[in-house]
Amino acid sequence: MSPDPYDPERVATLSDPASFRYCSGEELRSFLDPGPGWHVADFGSGTGLFTDELAPAAGTVYAVDVRRGLHAAYRERGMAANVVPVLADFGRLPFPDDHLDGGISVRTYHHGFDDVLEEIARVVRPGGRLVVVDWSATGAGDREGRDSHRYRDVAAVAGELLEAGFRIDDARERRETFVVVARR
Numbered sequence: 001m002s003p004d005p006y007d008p009e010r011v012a013t014l015s016d017p018a019s020f021r022y023c024s025g026e027e028l029r030s031f032l033d034p035g036p037g038w039h040v041a042d043f044g045s046g047t048g049l050f051t052d053e054l055a056p057a058a059g060t061v062y063a064v065d066v067r068r069g070l071h072a073a074y075r076e077r078g079m080a081a082n083v084v085p086v087l088a089d090f091g092r093l094p095f096p097d098d099h100l101d102g103g104i105s106v107r108t109y110h111h112g113f114d115d116v117l118e119e120i121a122r123v124v125r126p127g128g129r130l131v132v133v134d135w136s137a138t139g140a141g142d143r144e145g146r147d148s149h150r151y152r153d154v155a156a157v158a159g160e161l162l163e164a165g166f167r168i169d170d171a172r173e174r175r176e177t178f179v180v181v182a183r184r
């Protein structure tokens with residue numbers, strides 16, 4: 001676990017609403033479709049840009065991130081009362097089995113989320129939903145490029161989710177990103 005503060009420039013980028021050009025809050029809420037009492041998690045929440053988009057639609061939103069500095073930046077920006085920051089590696093989650101009704105992974109699949117799908121399946125209840133949105137390996141290229149060698153395409157991601165015990169409700173390539181909506 002890294003206790004270090006995050007690069008301030010990176011904090012500003014992660015908090016920039018320009019990211020909604022690629023995935024909007026309305027899209028995320030529609031994909032996850034949370035009930036008002038749902039417990040959901042944002043896996044790799046960063047400074048909470050997308051966590052904030054779920055908070056008004058769910059009961060509790062766990063903002064899971066391994067970097068303390070990003071939670072601090074999120075607190076400074078202002079965290080809704082039903083957001084619970086969780087300082088943890090998403091490969092070792094402090095939740096009991098089947099605790100979550102759903103979760104999202106936005107721009108984190110290429111940060112090792114693909115390696116922890118069994119742990120995600122452990123904490124999402126049967127019938128619960130997982131929404132994965134990330135830059136696509138087949139994207140047009142008008143996007144962040146730092147980690148482009150780690151980007152995946154939708155078929156690979158859907159296959160890995162199936163192997164981890166999820167069913168696929170929806171899977172599509174878009175111009176720059178893929179979206180997979182999976183169900184445990």
Ligand SMILES: C[S@@+](CC[C@H](N)C(=O)[O-])C[C@H]1O[C@@H](n2cnc3c(N)ncnc32)[C@H](O)[C@@H]1O
Nearest residue numbers: 044045046049065066067089090106107108111
């Ligand atoms: C590109 S940022 C995306 C942040 C946010 N989801 C967004 O789209 O604004 C990737 C995030 O994943 C977090 N992360 C990377 N590896 C992680 C891990 N193993 N466990 C928890 N968080 C992790 C990073 O700290 C960072 O906040």
